[in-house]
Each structure stands twice: as structure tokens, then as C-alpha cells.
Amino acid sequence: MNARRVSIAVVLLGLVVADGRAAPPAKVALQGGRIIPVEGEEIAQGTLLIENGKITAVGAQVEIPYDAMVVDVSGKVLLPGMISPHTWRGLDRANENLPVAPYLDVYDAIDPSSLAFEDALRDGVLAVHVIQGDSCVIGGLSRLVHPIGRTPDEMTIRPAIALKLSTSPRSGFDRMSQMAAMREAFFDLGVYLEDLAETRYEAELKKQEKQIDVPPEEARKRGRELIRDEDLDDKHANLLRLIEKRLDAWIYCGAATDVAPAIGTARENGFLERSVFVLGVDAYRAVDELKQAGRPVVLPPELVHQERDPITGELRETFVPKVIHDAGLLFALQPDPDASLAERYLTYQAARCVRRGIPREAALQAITLNPAKMLGVADRLGSLQVGKAGYVVVLSGDPLDFNTWVEQAYIDGILAYDRAKDVRLQELLGLEEKAKKAADAKTAKAEEAKKVEEEKKEGEKKEDEAKEDEGKEDEKEKDEGKEDEKKQEKQPELPQDQPSPPDGEEP
Amino acid sequence: MKDTRRVLRWFPLLAVFAIWPGSRPAVADQPQHLAFRVGKVVTMDPQNRVLNNAVVLVRNGKIEKVGPAEGTSIPKRYELIDRPDHWLVPGLVEAHNHSAGSGRDLHDYVYLTNPGLRTLEALVPESNDIKRARAGGVTTVHMIPGSGNNLSGFGTLTKLAGDNVEQMLIQSPGSLKISQAGNPERYWYGVGRTFMYYNLRQTLQKALAYHRQWERYEKDPSAEKPQFDLFWHDFRGVFQRKVIALIHTQWYQVVMSSVDMLAKKLKMRIVLGHSTFEAYQTAPLVLEQGDIYASNGPRQIHFDRRQRKIMGNAARWWQGGVRKLGVNTDAGVIPQEELPYQAAMACHFGWKPYEALRGVTRVPAETLMLENRLGSIEVGKDADLGLWTGDPIDPRSACELTVIDGRIVYDAGQQREF
Numbered sequence: 001m002n003a004r005r006v007s008i009a010v011v012l013l014g015l016v017v018a019d020g021r022a023a024p025p026a027k028v029a030l031q032g033g034r035i036i037p038v039e040g041e042e043i044a045q046g047t048l049l050i051e052n053g054k055i056t057a058v059g060a061q062v063e064i065p066y067d068a069m070v071v072d073v074s075g076k077v078l079l080p081g082m083i084s085p086h087t088w089r090g091l092d093r094a095n096e097n098l099p100v101a102p103y104l105d106v107y108d109a110i111d112p113s114s115l116a117f118e119d120a121l122r123d124g125v126l127a128v129h130v131i132q133g134d135s136c137v138i139g140g141l142s143r144l145v146h147p148i149g150r151t152p153d154e155m156t157i158r159p160a161i162a163l164k165l166s167t168s169p170r171s172g173f174d175r176m177s178q179m180a181a182m183r184e185a186f187f188d189l190g191v192y193l194e195d196l197a198e199t200r201y202e203a204e205l206k207k208q209e210k211q212i213d214v215p216p217e218e219a220r221k222r223g224r225e226l227i228r229d230e231d232l233d234d235k236h237a238n239l240l241r242l243i244e245k246r247l248d249a250w251i252y253c254g255a256a257t258d259v260a261p262a263i264g265t266a267r268e269n270g271f272l273e274r275s276v277f278v279l280g281v282d283a284y285r286a287v288d289e290l291k292q293a294g295r296p297v298v299l300p301p302e303l304v305h306q307e308r309d310p311i312t313g314e315l316r317e318t319f320v321p322k323v324i325h326d327a328g329l330l331f332a333l334q335p336d337p338d339a340s341l342a343e344r345y346l347t348y349q350a351a352r353c354v355r356r357g358i359p360r361e362a363a364l365q366a367i368t369l370n371p372a373k374m375l376g377v378a379d380r381l382g383s384l385q386v387g388k389a390g391y392v393v394v395l396s397g398d399p400l401d402f403n404t405w406v407e408q409a410y411i412d413g414i415l416a417y418d419r420a421k422d423v424r425l426q427e428l429l430g431l432e433e434k435a436k437k438a439a440d441a442k443t444a445k446a447e448e449a450k451k452v453e454e455e456k457k458e459g460e461k462k463e464d465e466a467k468e469d470e471g472k473e474d475e476k477e478k479d480e481g482k483e484d485e486k487k488q489e490k491q492p493e494l495p496q497d498q499p500s501p502p503d504g505e506e507p
Numbered sequence: 508m509k510d511t512r513r514v515l516r517w518f519p520l521l522a523v524f525a526i527w528p529g530s531r532p533a534v535a536d537q538p539q540h541l542a543f544r545v546g547k548v549v550t551m552d553p554q555n556r557v558l559n560n561a562v563v564l565v566r567n568g569k570i571e572k573v574g575p576a577e578g579t580s581i582p583k584r585y586e587l588i589d590r591p592d593h594w595l596v597p598g599l600v601e602a603h604n605h606s607a608g609s610g611r612d613l614h615d616y617v618y619l620t621n622p623g624l625r626t627l628e629a630l631v632p633e634s635n636d637i638k639r640a641r642a643g644g645v646t647t648v649h650m651i652p653g654s655g656n657n658l659s660g661f662g663t664l665t666k667l668a669g670d671n672v673e674q675m676l677i678q679s680p681g682s683l684k685i686s687q688a689g690n691p692e693r694y695w696y697g698v699g700r701t702f703m704y705y706n707l708r709q710t711l712q713k714a715l716a717y718h719r720q721w722e723r724y725e726k727d728p729s730a731e732k733p734q735f736d737l738f739w740h741d742f743r744g745v746f747q748r749k750v751i752a753l754i755h756t757q758w759y760q761v762v763m764s765s766v767d768m769l770a771k772k773l774k775m776r777i778v779l780g781h782s783t784f785e786a787y788q789t790a791p792l793v794l795e796q797g798d799i800y801a802s803n804g805p806r807q808i809h810f811d812r813r814q815r816k817i818m819g820n821a822a823r824w825w826q827g828g829v830r831k832l833g834v835n836t837d838a839g840v841i842p843q844e845e846l847p848y849q850a851a852m853a854c855h856f857g858w859k860p861y862e863a864l865r866g867v868t869r870v871p872a873e874t875l876m877l878e879n880r881l882g883s884i885e886v887g888k889d890a891d892l893g894l895w896t897g898d899p900i901d902p903r904s905a906c907e908l909t910v911i912d913g914r915i916v917y918d919a920g921q922q923r924e925f
Contacts, residue, residue, distance in 0.1 A: 091699075091700070091701070092688070092699050092700045092760070093699040093700075095699075096698060096699050096701055096702045097695070097696045097697055097698065098702065101702065103705060104701040104702060104705055105701065105705070106701060108700055108701045108703075108704035108705060108764070109699060109700035109701045109704070109760070110760075111759065111760035112759070112760070112763065113759035113760060113785065113788065114760075115813075132701070140701055150763070150789075150791070150792060151763055151767055151792065153767070234709070424813075
């Protein structure tokens with residue numbers, strides 16, 4: 001039941017997102033909640049208005065259109081949809097067995113039925129950057145998706161965000177062969193483009209019925225501008241887009257020693273300004289190089305780096321985000337879905353940052369606005385501002401409080417998740433059973449009370465018969481008794497009508 | 508599954524036209540005209556007529572007449588087969604077979620995609636597998652290459668009677684076989700879906716480009732004549748939608764992509780060749796395309812770990828609104844003669860018996876685009892028939908007589924196979 005319900009919800013929402021056939025409520029007003037816009041001041045109690053998928057008003061005083069669907073979120077907290085900046089989950093495997101494969105696209109392997117997306121939705125992660133894993137030299141194209149929809153097309157927020165690169169050796173290889181393959185790929189691209197330029201120049205001349213009139217070197221120079229996208233083969237098309245800065249590069253640096261080659265590769269081939277560095281756990285030690293490059297970084301899920309002095313045995317711990325934050329770099333936090341620990345929640349990662357002295361605003365930005373900026377979608381996602389898309393999470397409390405649950409999630413203004421209907425979550429937590437037991441107990445109690453009352457009533461009748469002649473005071477008492485009866489008779493209906501108040505709210 | 512047969516993976520592709528010794532059908536000199544007088548005729552015609560106490564006349568390999576026993580006279584020179592307790596049903600049609608051939612020629616692991624290969628080369632007339640299939644009332648099969656590559660060649664539509672390939676053959680190439688995930692993942696050091704789908708799409712787009720060239724030339728003969736290329740030519744039928752593409756596809760993501768890439772974007776007429784596991788959840792996507800057939804099997808059940816529930820695949824597809832639905836054996840994964848048993852299994856897990864019988868007769872005939880010739884007992888169609896002691900879906904029923912093109916090719920009265 002549970003998975004079916006969720007998948008039906010996914011299917012329905014997918015329909016809506018895909019082509020707007022079944023129009024969602026055009027206007028939704030989330031009224032009375034505490035709003036954390038991430039950009040701008042918090043609003044203690046305010047309203048967020050979404051019209052046709054876009055945020056049109058945020059504030060303490062918002063005029064709600066008469067035709068908006070009003071949702072009371074008083075006591076709740078509104079946060080922009082969180083963004084998972086870097087994951088291969090949702091694919092069948094992290095990498096192909098191919099060192100250089102820039103012609104691949106995660107589009108082909110995204111599985112909309114994957115639990116990874118269902119869990120993302122449940123955790124308030126409303127945008128997922130699906131990208132190939134770290135075991136490659138040059139991997140395929142990545143894609144930003146939201147976790148609802150029946151097909152990758154329906155899920156897509158933005159296709160072709162970046163190519164995955166790695167300067168850390170892929171599994172089974174070493175750093176020398178890794179960088180040799182990297183150099184070769186870009187050298188090969190250069191040779192290919194020169195040949196293609198010459199061919200193109202000749203073809204243009206042929207069209208004008210002219211003979212080639214310049215030495216090859218000049219022909220290559222002139223032909224370079226004549227290369228059209230359709231002239232390129234698959235192997236080189238995306239690499240050309242990369243060096244022409246029409247694509248981003250997300251470069252994995254598993255260790256500090258991999259940072260300089262990554263920056264070097266990006267600089268030499270002209271795409272440093274479109275690079276994002278994905279750091280392994282000790283790569284923070286190259287913070288000076290990273291600071292100099294001034295590009296955004298994605299932090300490893302494990303935020304604490306431990307090393308033991310081999311002689312003294314002394315343990316030294318470094319909190320990675322603090323180092324990066326102090327260097328003034330734009331950074332995003334990653335969740336670790338494999339961890340049984342709390343690292344799987346972005347909110348927990350942000351809370352740890354606060355504990356270690358990073359300002360709350362910066363910590364919240366690291367799970368919302370910063371990844372949006374890195375992905376080039378900050379105009380649509382990452383904060384609750386007028387003009388952005390309606391990706392909103394309704395939380396039961398403060399986002400960094402461990403007791404907080406995602407109550408609802410809106411994607412493009414459509415209700416995509418509702419915890420009250422999340423049967424799977426209830427089952428996982430045993431809440432359904434708990435609620436049923438509580439309801440049964442209530443019913444039993446009420447029935448018992450009713451029985452007692454009936455017995456009492458019969459008793460009273462007998463007494464009445466015995467004391468028929470007595471005065472008005474007794475009658476008063478009797479009336480009061482009747483009122484009690486009414487109250488108690490009503491009680492048993494309650495559990496039938498509202499069988500299971502979502503009991504997660506109980507402490 | 509079928510890859511258990513890939514032991515001799517480098518065995519050269521041989522054209523095997525050997526005739527099994529002593530396997531000449533004992534039917535060569537039969538009378539051409541047969542008359543069946545039976546208790547029940549399940550016609551599987553568009554009106555879904557079921558006739559009790561009826562007569563079916565067969566003449567020159569075709570069905571000549573279908574009518575009530577009373578009032579239909581049986582002409583002279585017709586051999587009367589009078590079985591008032593028996594059922595006459597259309598010959599069973601298998602949409603997914605690997606066992607009509609030599610077995611060892613199931614695959615050639617040349618590349619990840621292999622245009623140019625045809626199962627026709629591996630067909631073995633009158634093999635023991637074929638004889639046993641006939642004993643199970645199966646008269647036509649779709650023999651396809653295995654699923655070890657993303658594109659493993661072209662399949663063959665064949666009747667299960669005939670001393671040589673020519674006599675048996677209905678159509679070759681009868682289909683294009685594509686495998687999207689699962690078995691092909693074992694190719695080389697292992698490949699994933701990003702590469703497999705990319706590679707498959709590339710191959711098909713090259714084939715499509717070749718087809719478009721020829722199309723342009725045919726419309727405008729003054730244009731440059733494209734060079735004939737054996738490697739790509741068989742694909743033309745696929746893009747003209749005259750030849751089906753049978754897809755080895757299962758699980759949600761894979762079936763979703765079959766529907767999206769092959770049916771929706773490349774406009775191929777596809778058959779979902781396994782459609783098992785939780786693939787039935789793609790029903791809305793399948794229905795949007797309109798003409799996709801699902802041939803379910805060999806697995807008939809799926810244990811859904813999320814819901815901790817056993818799902819009958821066929822029943823779930825049916826529940827999802829998919830009506831172009833049949834079952835298959837994937838023979839020899841499940842022996843070809845057990846086709847009706849697959850239908851029985853589907854019913855055991857929630858499907859409907861009459862629909863299941865349709866799912867091994869008329870529906871697979873439509874699936875293979877042979878509904879004008881096969882799949883039902885109607886005047887003018889091929890006389891491919893099974894005479895059963897009862898409902899073929901009932902495992903207690905036995906096939907007594909199998910007729911292909913008007914000739915008796917199996918008679919339990921002479922020697923019962925099972």
C-alpha cells in the first residue's frame with residue numbers, strides 16, 4: 001500500500017509537472033508560518049504566496065487573492081527546498097568502466113522509481129544534482145532533477161549542468177595514469193579540432209569553388225570559427241562545450257594532492273571559471289590553492305577529518321567546513337545516504353556547522369542557496385524570494401532542531417509530499433500501529449464509560465421511582481446528570497472520526 | 508537465464524538445415540480436408556464467440572467453415588474427427604522462443620550491438636524441441652536471439668511444421684531483438700545503463716539515418732542512390748513499422764526507457780518481451796503510446812519488497828489497464844510445450860482464464876502482426892488448431908491433436924508425448 005500510494009502520488013504529480021494537463025491549484029497561500037527565506041530577514045509570522053508555480057509574495061502582511069488555496073501553517077517553519085549537490089544515487093551504478101566518456105548522460109540511467117528520490121522528498125531535498133561517481137577521468141553529463149515524475153524528462157529541472165572530472169585515480173589505477181589520460185583527452189581534442197577546422201575551411205572554399213589558398217596552419221586558424229556543433233562527433237562535442245565555457249566542470253579531488261592538478265587542468269583548458277571542486281575528506285588542506293582559485297567547493301559528507309600522529313599517537317581533528325568557511329569560499333554540504341548516522345540529513349550537517357562556530361545563516365545557505373548558485377539555478381531555487389520557483393519545505397520546527405520533521409513539501413507550487421499521508425514513514429516508525437492501538441484504547445475506554453453511565457442511569461431511575469414526591473432540588477441534580485450523559489455519549493465518536501492524529505508530534 | 512546456453516560463445520554461425528533422422532512427419536499423405544465435430548470451439552474471434560457442439564471444416568490448409576453441429580453438413584472426402592467431449596482452440600502462438608533452433612547458436616558475442624545477425628540461420632526443422640512443442644498445442648513461434656547483447660540480431664517467425672526451413676518460414680527478419688539491461692551488463696568488464704542506452708541509441712540512429720536516405724531516394728528517384736548496406740538494411744522494416752522490435756526489458760526504469768526511447772522517440776513498434784518485476788507500474792506510460800504489446804514471462808510473479816507482497820505480473824498489468832497482454836515461456840527457459848501452463852500461472856496469481864487463453868492465441872498473433880493469418884478460428888485463416896480434452900489453461904487437460912496448415916502434425920492417439 002505504502003509504496004503504491006507514494007508512487008501514485010509521484011505519478012499524479014509527474015503528470016501535473018509534465019504538461020499541466022491536470023492543472024494544480026494555480027495559487028497557494030501558506031499562511032501564518034515562520035518564514036526562513038535564507039536570503040533576507042526571517043519573518044516571525046508571515047505568508048508565502050505561490051502563483052502558477054512562482055513565489056509572488058513573501059511577508060508579514062500579504063494580501064491573499066480570493067481564489068488562492070489557503071493552507072494554515074501556523075506554528076510551522078517554511079524553508080526553501082534543500083538541494084543535494086552531488087550524488088549518483090538514482091542511477092544503476094556510479095560509473096561506467098570507461099576512463100574518458102564525456103558522451104554519456106545520466107539521463108539514460110536515472111530511475112524515477114528509485115527509493116533515493118522518495119527519501120529525498122521525505123527529507124525535504126527538492127532538487128537533486130544527479131552526477132556520475134568519482135571513479136572516472138572524464139565522466140558524462142549531469143542533470144538537476146526534482147524527486148517527482150514518472151520519467152527523467154518529467155523530473156528534470158535543468159539538463160546538462162556539468163561534466164564530471166576526477167583528478168583522483170579511478171579504482172585500480174594510479175595518479176600517473178589518471179593524469180596521463182586527462183592530458184591525452186584534451187590533447188586529442190586539440191588535434192581533432194585542428195583537423196576539423198582545416199576540413200571545414202576547405203569545405204567552405206569548395207562551396208565558393210575556390211582552391212585552398214593558405215598554408216595549413218592558417219587554414220586551421222580560419223576554419224576554427226567555421227566549426228558548427230553538428231560537425232562534432234559524440235566523443236568531442238561535450239569537451240568542446242566545456243573548453244568553450246558552455247558547460248560546467250565538477251572536478252573531484254579526493255585528496256589534497258589532487259587539488260593542484262584539478263585547478264591546473266581547468267586553467268590550462270580555459271574552464272576554471274566554470275569549475276566546481278568536489279572535495280574528499282583531506283582535500284581541505286589545499287585550502288590556499290582553492291582560495292586562490294576562488295571557485296565553489298562541495299564538501300565531503302564526513303565533515304570531521306581525523307589524523308593520528310604516527311609517533312605520539314595523538315589524535316588531531318579538523319572540522320572541514322570551518323576551514324573552508326574561514327577561507328571565504330562558497331561551499332555546499334552533502335548528505336551521506338549510506339550512513340546509518342544522522343549524516344544522511346542535510347539539516348544535521350548544517351547543525352554541526354553551527355556547533356563548530358559557523359554562523360547559522362551561512363550553514364543554512366550551504367544546503368540551499370549555495371548549491372543553487374553552483375548549479376546556476378539561483379534565479380529559480382535556493383531561497384524564498386519573489387520571482388523564484390515555488391520549492392518550499394514546511395517543517396514542524398526549526399530546521400536545525402533534531403526533533404523537526406518535514407510536514408509538507410511544495411514543488412513548483414504543487415503539494416508533492418504530505419507527512420500525514422506518508423504511509424511508508426509511518427510504517428517504518430511503527431506509527432500506524434501505535435495510532436491504531438491508541439484509537440482502540442480510546443474507544444474501549446469510552447465504551448466502558450458509557451456502560452458505567454447506563455448503569456448509573458438505571459440506578460437513578462430506581463431512585464426516582466422511590467423518591468417521586470421530593471422537591472425541585474433533586475430535579476436540578478437530575479438535569480445536570482443528563483448533561484454529563486450527553487458529554488460522555490459524544491466522546492466515543494471522536495476516535496472513529498479522527499482515528500490517527502499524527503502522533504509524531506507527541507514528545 | 509538463457510545465457511546458460513552461451514557455453515560455446517565463439518562457435519561460428521552455421522546455417523543448419525539438417526533434417527533430424529527419421530523425423531519426417533507421418534502426415535505427408537494425409538487427406539487435405541478435415542472435419543472436426545467437437546463439444547466446444549473457442550474461436551478467439553473479435554466477437555469472442557464460443558460455440559458449443561460445433562463443426563469446423565478445414566480445406567487446403569485454411570479454415571473453410573465454422574458452424575453449429577446441427578445444420579452443418581460434412582461433405583464427402585472430409586475426414587471426420589468426431590470428439591463430442593473435446594475443445595477445439597486456435598493453435599497456440601509463442602511470442603518469445605529460443606528453442607526452435609540449434610541452441611548453441613543463440614548468441615554471437617561480437618559487439619554490444621550486432622546488426623546483421625539472423626536467427627533464421629540457426630533454425631532446425633523437426634527437432635525434438637519442435638516436436639514436443641507441437642505436442643503442447645503450439646503451432647507458431649517467434650524465435651529470437653538471446654539477450655547477451657544490447658542488440659543481438661533479427662528474429663524469425665515460423666510455423667512448427669515442415670521438412671525444411673522454406674516450408675516452415677512465415678517471415679524473416681521477423682523482428683529486431685533488443686536487450687536493454689540485465690544480461691548485457693555482463694559484456695566485457697561490465698557495462699551500465701548510461702553506456703548501454705547511449706550505445707544502443709547510436710546504433711539505432713545510424714540505422715535510421717540509413718533508412719531515411721533510402722526513403723528520400725524512393726520519394727525522389729532523381730536523388731543520389733544510397734549504397735546498399737547489408738549491415739543496416741534489415742532495419743528498414745523496423746522503421747517502416749512492418750517488423751516489430753522485441754525488447755528484453757524488465758524493471759521500472761528499463762521499461763520506462765524502452766517506451767520512451769524506442770516507441771515514443773524512435774517510433775518503433777515494440778513488444779515488451781519480459782515486462783517483469785515492478786515494471787507493471789509503467790502501465791500509464793505504456794498506455795500513452797497506444798500500440799505497445801506486453802508479452803509477460805517467464806516469471807509470472809514478483810515479490811515486492813517495499814510492500815512485502817507477491818504480485819502476479821499479468822494481473823497487475825491488466826489492473827493497470829493494459830489489454831494488449833500475453834504470456835510467454837522464453838523457451839527453453841520454460842519448455843515450449845508449457846505455454847498454457849504459463850497462462851495458468853498468470854491466472855493463479857490473479858489474471859482471468861479467458862483472457863489468459865487469448866494471451867496465448869490471439870494476442871501473441873497480434874503482437875507478431877500475424878492476426879490476419881493466425882490466432883483465431885475464423886473462415887479463411889490458417890488451419891492451425893489444437894484439439895484438447897478440456898480448457899488448455901487447465902493443467903489437467905491434454906492436447907490430443909495438433910494441426911498446422913490443415914495437416915495433423917501430432918496425434919496423441921499414436922503416441923502420447925506427455
